Amino acid sequence: MGLLEGKTALVTGGSIGIGLASAVRLAAEGAHVFITGRRRTELDAAVEMIGSAATAVTGDISSPADLDRLYETIRSRGRGLDVLFANASIAEFATLEQVTEEHFDRVFGINVRGMLFTVQKALPLLNDGASVILNGSTNADVGDDAFGVYAASKAATRSFSRTWANELKGRGIRVNTVTPGPTDTPGLTGLAAPEQVADFKSELAAQVPMGRLGRSEEIAAAVAFLASEQSSFMTGSSLYVDGGLNQI
Numbered sequence: 001m002g003l004l005e006g007k008t009a010l011v012t013g014g015s016i017g018i019g020l021a022s023a024v025r026l027a028a029e030g031a032h033v034f035i036t037g038r039r040r041t042e043l044d045a046a047v048e049m050i051g052s053a054a055t056a057v058t059g060d061i062s063s064p065a066d067l068d069r070l071y072e073t074i075r076s077r078g079r080g081l082d083v084l085f086a087n088a089s090i091a092e093f094a095t096l097e098q099v100t101e102e103h104f105d106r107v108f109g110i111n112v113r114g115m116l117f118t119v120q121k122a123l124p125l126l127n128d129g130a131s132v133i134l135n136g137s138t139n140a141d142v143g144d145d146a147f148g149v150y151a152a153s154k155a156a157t158r159s160f161s162r163t164w165a166n167e168l169k170g171r172g173i174r175v176n177t178v179t180p181g182p183t184d185t186p187g188l189t190g191l192a193a194p195e196q197v198a199d200f201k202s203e204l205a206a207q208v209p210m211g212r213l214g215r216s217e218e219i220a221a222a223v224a225f226l227a228s229e230q231s232s233f234m235t236g237s238s239l240y241v242d243g244g245l246n247q248i
C-alpha cells in the first residue's frame with residue numbers, strides 16, 4: 001500500500017523539474033494526480049511518463065479563468081482534492097537597480113498572486129483533512145545578489161503557509177511549506193546562459209554543505225511526506241531540503 005492510496009492530488013507546474021518528480025512520486029504512492037502548466041508538449045510528456053494515474057490540464061496559474069477551468073475538471077471527477085502542491089513559480093535575476101515594473105509584476109503575478117488564487121479557488125474542493133504544500137525557497141531567508149524580487153515572493157509564500165494553516169485548521173486541513181535549496185532542474189539551468197551553466201551549477205554546489213545540488217526526487221520525497229498522514233502533526237511549518245545550506 002502506498003501512502004496516498006485513493007487520494008486525489010494537484011501539482012501546479014507538474015510538467016518538469018520538482019513538480020514532475022513530485023507528481024511521479026505522489027502517483028507512485030497511490031494518488032491520482034492532476035498536473036498543470038502552460039506548455040502542452042511538456043505536460044503530454046509528463047502524462048506519458050506517469051501513465052493513467054495522471055491527468056493534465058493546460059493553464060497559467062496567474063489567470064483566474066484558467067484556474068476556474070482547472071478546478072472544474074477536478075470537480076467533475078467527483079472525489080474532491082486531498083493534496084494540493086502549489087509548486088509553479090518562475091525565477092529571474094534583476095538587481096534593485098535593474099528591476100522593472102514588468103519584472104516585478106511577472107514574478108509576483110505568478111509566484112504570489114497566482115499561488116494565492118491557486119489555493120483560494122481550491123478551497124471548495126479540498127476535502128477535510130487535506131494537505132496543502134507550498135513551494136518556498138532557501139532564498140527567502142538570505143540576500144543573494146540580483147534575486148530580491150524572487151526572494152521576496154518566496155518570503156510571501158512562507159508567510160502564506162502560516163496564515164492559511166491557522167485559517168484552515170478547523171477543517172483539519174494542514175498547510176506547510178517545502179523549502180528546497182538549489183536543485184538541478186530545467187528552471188535552475190535556465191537561470192544561466194548555456195555556456196555558463198556548468199560553472200553556475202558548480203558555484204552553487206560549492207556553497208551547499210553537502211557539496212552538491214539537490215535532485216528533484218529528494219524534494220519530492222519531502223512533498224510525499226507532507227502530503228501524507230506521516231506528517232499528521234505538522235502545520236504552518238517549513239521543511240528544509242537544502243543539503244544543510246541554510247542550517248549549518
Ligand SMILES: NC(=O)c1ccc[n+]([C@@H]2O[C@H](COP(=O)([O-])OP(=O)(O)OC[C@H]3O[C@@H](n4cnc5c(N)ncnc54)[C@H](OP(=O)(O)O)[C@@H]3O)[C@@H](O)[C@H]2O)c1
Pocket residue numbers: 012013014015016017018019036037038039040042059060061062087088089090091110114135136137138179180181182183184185186187188
Ligand atoms: N530548482 C531550484 O533550485 C529551486 C530551489 C528552491 C525553490 N524552488 C522552487 O521549486 C518550484 C519548482 O522549481 P523548478 O526548479 O522545478 O522549476 P522549473 O523546472 O522551471 O519548472 C517550473 C514548472 O512550473 C510551471 N509553471 C511556471 N509558471 C507557470 C504558470 N504561470 N502557470 C502554470 N505553470 C507554470 C512550468 O511549466 P510551464 O513553463 O509550461 O508553465 C513547469 O512545469 C518553484 O516554486 C521554485 O521556486 C526551486
